[in-house]
Amino acid sequence: MSHDGHHSIVIPAPGPEFVPHTVAHHFDSPVQEFQACKLGFWLFLATEILLFGGLFAAYFYFHEAYPETFRLGGQQLNWKLGAVNTTVLLLSSWTMAMGVRSAQTSQKKATILFCWLTVLGAAIFMGIKFVEYKAKYEHGFLPLFGGFEVADWFKDTHHVMKDVPHGHMFFAIYFTMTAIHGLHVLIGAGLILWIIKGASKGRFHAGYYLPVDLVGLYWHLVDLIWIFLFPLLYLVP
Amino acid sequence: MTTHTPHVDVHSGAHTGTTNYLNNTSGFMSWAGTLDHKRIGLMYLIGVSMAFLAGGIFALLVRLHLWSPDGALFTNEAYNQIFTLHGAFMVFLFVIPAIPASLGNMVLPLMLGAKDVALPRLNLLSFYLWVTGAALAMYSILAGGFDTGWTFYAPYSLYTNQAVISIGLGIFILGFSSIFTGLNFIVTTHKLRAPGLTWFRMPLFVWAIYATSILQVLATPVLGITVALVALERTYHIGIFDPRLGGDPVLFEHFFWFYSHPAVYIMVLPAFGIISECVSVHSRKPLFGYKMIAFSSLAIAIISFLVWGHHMFTSGQSTYAMFAFSFLTFFVAIPTAIKEFSWVATVWKGSIDLNSPMLYTLAFLIIFAIGGLTGVILGVLNVDIHLHDTYYVVAHFHYVMMGSISLAFFAGLHHWWPKMFGVMYNESLAKLACAIIFIGFNATFIPQFIMGSRGMPRRYAEYAAEYQPFHQASTIGAMILGCGVALMFGYLLASLFAGKKAMQNQWGGVTLDWMTPTPPPLENFHQTPVWRGEVYDYSTLDLRSTQTPVS
Amino acid sequence: MSSHPDTAHAHAAHAHAAHGHGEGHHHVASAGLFLKVLIALLFLTGITVGASRVDFGSANMLIAMLIACVKASLVIAIFMHVWWDTAINKIMFLGSFLFLSLLFAFTLADQATRSWDGPISVQRAPVAEQWHHPALADKKP
Numbered sequence A: 001m002s003h004d005g006h007h008s009i010v011i012p013a014p015g016p017e018f019v020p021h022t023v024a025h026h027f028d029s030p031v032q033e034f035q036a037c038k039l040g041f042w043l044f045l046a047t048e049i050l051l052f053g054g055l056f057a058a059y060f061y062f063h064e065a066y067p068e069t070f071r072l073g074g075q076q077l078n079w080k081l082g083a084v085n086t087t088v089l090l091l092s093s094w095t096m097a098m099g100v101r102s103a104q105t106s107q108k109k110a111t112i113l114f115c116w117l118t119v120l121g122a123a124i125f126m127g128i129k130f131v132e133y134k135a136k137y138e139h140g141f142l143p144l145f146g147g148f149e150v151a152d153w154f155k156d157t158h159h160v161m162k163d164v165p166h167g168h169m170f171f172a173i174y175f176t177m178t179a180i181h182g183l184h185v186l187i188g189a190g191l192i193l194w195i196i197k198g199a200s201k202g203r204f205h206a207g208y209y210l211p212v213d214l215v216g217l218y219w220h221l222v223d224l225i226w227i228f229l230f231p232l233l234y235l236v237p
Numbered sequence B: 001m002t003t004h005t006p007h008v009d010v011h012s013g014a015h016t017g018t019t020n021y022l023n024n025t026s027g028f029m030s031w032a033g034t035l036d037h038k039r040i041g042l043m044y045l046i047g048v049s050m051a052f053l054a055g056g057i058f059a060l061l062v063r064l065h066l067w068s069p070d071g072a073l074f075t076n077e078a079y080n081q082i083f084t085l086h087g088a089f090m091v092f093l094f095v096i097p098a099i100p101a102s103l104g105n106m107v108l109p110l111m112l113g114a115k116d117v118a119l120p121r122l123n124l125l126s127f128y129l130w131v132t133g134a135a136l137a138m139y140s141i142l143a144g145g146f147d148t149g150w151t152f153y154a155p156y157s158l159y160t161n162q163a164v165i166s167i168g169l170g171i172f173i174l175g176f177s178s179i180f181t182g183l184n185f186i187v188t189t190h191k192l193r194a195p196g197l198t199w200f201r202m203p204l205f206v207w208a209i210y211a212t213s214i215l216q217v218l219a220t221p222v223l224g225i226t227v228a229l230v231a232l233e234r235t236y237h238i239g240i241f242d243p244r245l246g247g248d249p250v251l252f253e254h255f256f257w258f259y260s261h262p263a264v265y266i267m268v269l270p271a272f273g274i275i276s277e278c279v280s281v282h283s284r285k286p287l288f289g290y291k292m293i294a295f296s297s298l299a300i301a302i303i304s305f306l307v308w309g310h311h312m313f314t315s316g317q318s319t320y321a322m323f324a325f326s327f328l329t330f331f332v333a334i335p336t337a338i339k340e341f342s343w344v345a346t347v348w349k350g351s352i353d354l355n356s357p358m359l360y361t362l363a364f365l366i367i368f369a370i371g372g373l374t375g376v377i378l379g380v381l382n383v384d385i386h387l388h389d390t391y392y393v394v395a396h397f398h399y400v401m402m403g404s405i406s407l408a409f410f411a412g413l414h415h416w417w418p419k420m421f422g423v424m425y426n427e428s429l430a431k432l433a434c435a436i437i438f439i440g441f442n443a444t445f446i447p448q449f450i451m452g453s454r455g456m457p458r459r460y461a462e463y464a465a466e467y468q469p470f471h472q473a474s475t476i477g478a479m480i481l482g483c484g485v486a487l488m489f490g491y492l493l494a495s496l497f498a499g500k501k502a503m504q505n506q507w508g509g510v511t512l513d514w515m516t517p518t519p520p521p522l523e524n525f526h527q528t529p530v531w532r533g534e535v536y537d538y539s540t541l542d543l544r545s546t547q548t549p550v551s
Numbered sequence C: 001m002s003s004h005p006d007t008a009h010a011h012a013a014h015a016h017a018a019h020g021h022g023e024g025h026h027h028v029a030s031a032g033l034f035l036k037v038l039i040a041l042l043f044l045t046g047i048t049v050g051a052s053r054v055d056f057g058s059a060n061m062l063i064a065m066l067i068a069c070v071k072a073s074l075v076i077a078i079f080m081h082v083w084w085d086t087a088i089n090k091i092m093f094l095g096s097f098l099f100l101s102l103l104f105a106f107t108l109a110d111q112a113t114r115s116w117d118g119p120i121s122v123q124r125a126p127v128a129e130q131w132h133h134p135a136l137a138d139k140k141p
């Protein structure tokens, strides 16, 4: 038998510090809502994989075409800062996983704490990224202010790339990939802040933690992409 | 008071009187902020129809310009912009969203017995993304237009002094509109099917939309990153696609066609779905080879990712890659031929009702056979070297995109019009319009096949005088086609004000979309229906119980 | 598939959801496992840096990508819970890598085999240097 749609299904709050969740009226059950939203989010993540995939294909394409440019270009990056940033992102991925786990087990304070730690990781990551971008810009490697010709941004101030063909090519790829990745870090941090807001109102608990779960998946994807970017850009093989 | 058919429990709820999705609420915000898939589908229908009219006007301008060999109307620069606008409007604003976003939105949840799509707010967001993309396209015209062709090939698109970035952003946004629609339909099909409606009991329109959605989700992001890179090239000249800077325009073509070949199937698979429905309902026969048609949709979706290089046979790609792409292209013909064969076998010895949706369907079957087979010819590597970028290619893809997809869209529009609005259009005018469109279409594009095979290149504003008779025949055909389409929109719109009341189940369909009240109420079904028995089982339908007029 | 709108049933659904019987999507992984994965990821990052110091020739790329794939698999399987997720979610997400591999395979295969061609590539090669856009007529590359 099915209900007639006039009554809503409510998932009760597990404690006084939480609020109940009302299942959207076009779903027949909480399980259906959870599974539908989660499948939708996995499909969205699949589109992200394909979107970044195009950039990775471009990387391999030009790494094959100009191996010397890429090797020398990679040496201009500070691999220690890259390694620190990798560690920061891996740690933040762990705190996010723990944040989701805390929501699953109705631990309100832990959820909020782990989410804040993840945002902290995002902030450190972007801070280090800013330091790196600044240095690269001063070396004439980064296109931050537009220009009609490549010479307007690729100045190669210290002439380190002058002996390899198309020296700007590595930095073009580096800039494109890290800028789009950085944009995802910022969006992810914004989403986690939104989760923190909801969590402090007690919206997320064992009965309903779907948004925490989905934002967590998004954050892990950001980490996932960086796992490949780090060796490809900072330790060019 | 309930309408029962022996194989499905649906409580149509006649007690609710005349409240339906069109009149249950009113006011601007009840439409602009609606989460109802039917209202969103209807807004899409209005939007894509306007894009179709705009694209059609550009097409007629192109044809008029080509009346004389030195160009009758425009400067060469203006001509370049107009054919680009025709292509971009038709592809990105009309053909890709047309069937899934309008008719798919309207019908898919009905066919599944669902109250709505799985993610209604995302559905509304996709609509507004479409509107934003359309607005950016309009802005790009005002900002000077763009003359790259709808393909935006590098390196020309990196240097032309026109509004490429704004239209690129528009296409990026339209891409996400398409992605979110596809994502929504996949989730809806997986999670919101009515109890008892197993995968092999789903109508084939649902299968077709499902396969389309997979393509939308997996292929469109690559288009997004490609236009983003073109925008970066134009602002920073990073050089990835620019041969002057060590980049490779062939890489652009790889990225572009990785999307745009599957995009052909994003466009045509929903058309296949409509044809499957129409062929079955209007022949009153279950589909011949139901499972083969269902699986061939998935097969087409997968194979379409393996053949994109057949658009690049003269672009400087490796000869060995061309061998592979040409070889793989022939495999597309297998599932496509399975479909065509199954449709014809369904019509065979059916009790065919030659009403207007069926006439559009039969026109599709003829035109698609020509469009598909000329595609196989173009897939032959050495033949394509000769025919590449000629009017033969133009005629081929118009047989697929205009002749097949638009005719299927019209068939679907006529098929579900009574369902959507509860009124019937003038059937005699509909038959007349279908005949005019069929004649006009062939008159437009058969001459293009001939002059293309004789070497007339596409996209030229001027041409050698020997091609003039073909161009003039084509232009006359386009005018006839334009009149047919204008007539069609005319009587469809007129039916909204002066149409006869439609039947509850106008055509005697046996899928769930015909089991709701007509037009459907807000949440489609007053109770979640329970499906029993097989799909397309006409033996169980008691026509007398369903063919009552709309109250 | 059915559910009653009354709270008793909703409560049952909630209990079901919280304990995750049968559906396989409400799995709560142990904190210890997460910690082990984190340590493994950090360790593998060290290995990546170390391996890049040694010259394995063209195998360096392969090694770096293999380690990255192991790290990615850990994140996907454990942190993203894919190991315990439903079959359809696994197919949809992991399938995207399959389609991505098609983009990689054909594009890079085209590039790798372009130099195998004979005279055609000789004709093609100078195009990059000769090409000038009309808009750039006054500027030499």
Ligand SMILES: [Cu+2]
Pocket (backbone or CB within 6 Å): B260, B261, B264, B307, B308, B310, B311
């Ligand atoms: Cu194609």
